[in-house]
Amino acid sequence: MTRLLALTRRGLLHAASYRLSFFGNYLGAALVLIFYRVLAEFYGAAQPAALAAYGGDYFTFLLIGGVLARFFSLGLKQFARELEHELTAGTLEPVLATAAPPTLALLGPALWTFLEGLLIAAAQLAAGALLLGADFSRADWPAALALGALTLLALSGWGLLAAAFVLVFKRADPLSWLADVTLYMFAGVYFPIPLLPAVLRPFAYALPLSHALEGLRLALMRGEPLAGLGRYLLILLAFSAALVPLGLWALRAGLRHVRRTGSLGHY
Amino acid sequence: MSTAPPAIAVSDLAHAYPGRAGPVPALRGLTLAVAPGEFFGLFGPNGAGKTTFIRILATLVTPTAGRARVLGLDVAAQPAQVRARIGLVSSNENSFYGRLTARQNLEFFAGLQGLRPSAARLRAAELLDVFGLRAAADAPAQTFSTGMRQRLNVARALLHDPPVIFLDEPTKGLDVLAAANLRALLKDELVGRRGKTVLLTTHDLAEMEQLCGRVAILEAGRLRAAGAPADLIREASASVIYRLELAEPAPALAGQLAGLPAVAAVTAVSATILELTLRGAPGRELWAALAAADVPVQRFAPKDDGLVTVLKQAQPA
Numbered sequence: 327m328t329r330l331l332a333l334t335r336r337g338l339l340h341a342a343s344y345r346l347s348f349f350g351n352y353l354g355a356a357l358v359l360i361f362y363r364v365l366a367e368f369y370g371a372a373q374p375a376a377l378a379a380y381g382g383d384y385f386t387f388l389l390i391g392g393v394l395a396r397f398f399s400l401g402l403k404q405f406a407r408e409l410e411h412e413l414t415a416g417t418l419e420p421v422l423a424t425a426a427p428p429t430l431a432l433l434g435p436a437l438w439t440f441l442e443g444l445l446i447a448a449a450q451l452a453a454g455a456l457l458l459g460a461d462f463s464r465a466d467w468p469a470a471l472a473l474g475a476l477t478l479l480a481l482s483g484w485g486l487l488a489a490a491f492v493l494v495f496k497r498a499d500p501l502s503w504l505a506d507v508t509l510y511m512f513a514g515v516y517f518p519i520p521l522l523p524a525v526l527r528p529f530a531y532a533l534p535l536s537h538a539l540e541g542l543r544l545a546l547m548r549g550e551p552l553a554g555l556g557r558y559l560l561i562l563l564a565f566s567a568a569l570v571p572l573g574l575w576a577l578r579a580g581l582r583h584v585r586r587t588g589s590l591g592h593y
Numbered sequence: 594m595s596t597a598p599p600a601i602a603v604s605d606l607a608h609a610y611p612g613r614a615g616p617v618p619a620l621r622g623l624t625l626a627v628a629p630g631e632f633f634g635l636f637g638p639n640g641a642g643k644t645t646f647i648r649i650l651a652t653l654v655t656p657t658a659g660r661a662r663v664l665g666l667d668v669a670a671q672p673a674q675v676r677a678r679i680g681l682v683s684s685n686e687n688s689f690y691g692r693l694t695a696r697q698n699l700e701f702f703a704g705l706q707g708l709r710p711s712a713a714r715l716r717a718a719e720l721l722d723v724f725g726l727r728a729a730a731d732a733p734a735q736t737f738s739t740g741m742r743q744r745l746n747v748a749r750a751l752l753h754d755p756p757v758i759f760l761d762e763p764t765k766g767l768d769v770l771a772a773a774n775l776r777a778l779l780k781d782e783l784v785g786r787r788g789k790t791v792l793l794t795t796h797d798l799a800e801m802e803q804l805c806g807r808v809a810i811l812e813a814g815r816l817r818a819a820g821a822p823a824d825l826i827r828e829a830s831a832s833v834i835y836r837l838e839l840a841e842p843a844p845a846l847a848g849q850l851a852g853l854p855a856v857a858a859v860t861a862v863s864a865t866i867l868e869l870t871l872r873g874a875p876g877r878e879l880w881a882a883l884a885a886a887d888v889p890v891q892r893f894a895p896k897d898d899g900l901v902t903v904l905k906q907a908q909p910a
Contacts (some may be wrong), residue, residue, distance in 0.1 A: 332703075332704020333701075343733075346693070417689065420681065423679075424705040425677040425753065586657075587611050590654075
């Protein structure tokens, strides 16, 4: 617990030291809500039939997709991004020379960003509902939270693979690019997946985030209880069971590799 | 030397880095031991394997072969236990979060070492005081001079009060005064006041002679010599090269000196300069021969001083 606190505090202090970027982050989070509202207004009554499954409210659909995809994308990218920063700053070696467990030392620098991301997402959903008319009146929050936690776990498995990639190859770019494209193109962030061309739909459903967003929208917009979300839970559980152990294994193998080759401090 | 179990013990330790043309050996079968409370120096030219050795002991590099133990703990099999008992001062001065203050950096690393926030605050404040950084404690680490960063580096290594400290070229890049101050601090604080076992690598001979009770000389990953700096110098003097500078040429003198039992060889560098390889310290016979020479002797002294001789002798021809 002491180490988790130290890592979280360090992340906060470091982020807050870039004042403009720190506050810009919050301003951007507020502005994007207005963008979603304007976009929803623009489409107005011309909303496709595919939205009917969610009650036809495009703003709430967009808010859930945009806000949660941004948060879950942290699971995909943040471990690698923070690790890359530690490598270039020269702080990875002294951190790994401490008594902290190596896995925590490698992944811990992302803790603050996750916490901050969670707070921002919660604030965005609250502001969307209280100020901009998002409808969560039927939401089953416990079901959504359970599905959200499982989603973060599944995506973090991929994030661990990305971190292992950075540890060995020193750059996150290829995986980071892939994560962005897959997230926003195929996962149904801005539109329901059935609107994708038929040939692309299998790619969409190969992504855990597609199932996660579908399940979360059903829980938050239609009040689907956990019992009704079994299919999504099972899919996310399967992704987690495959990706998390694989990611942890890759990270440990990466650490063994850099210790053997003496490239821990290289970047 | 103490009879207590060694604080650091390595046997047949080897490491090779992967290279395009095959493995590149950095350490080749190193065996040595450091006693508890000892200030032990590793000395050698660039590429001798000193930093690799420290990185293995700090569990940052896995040895290819052999064993290394710190306080009886195997660095490969028990790395977590080893890390809890060591402090590492790396030669990389840019190893802090530059935008965080010195105090925030120390409190963060104290937390990683497992100190609770209140204990971390106290410990950081104490060490900032000890290392003369109190006035700059709340300035970002990136604004620190090299000397201040190195002192912060040593303070970081002491946060969890480890019994064993590794110092990898701690005075690298420091000006003469800052280096002298840091050396005094290292000697007084680490060994004098806190009784730590210290393993130091350096290129600075004066530093080695001033700080270390014993020294190991590495060359191309092999141990070439080990012992007290004074002993190594004395042993090196056993076959040291002396330079003899004459006021004017003396063609016959080289032959006369070569006949003396104490002289292994005589090389004429020029008409007035001879280099004598001696089998020991210059004896009475040699002084007498020089006194009896027809030409005045301008200078007669070892070609190199102290550990330079030892280091040169450690290197293969």
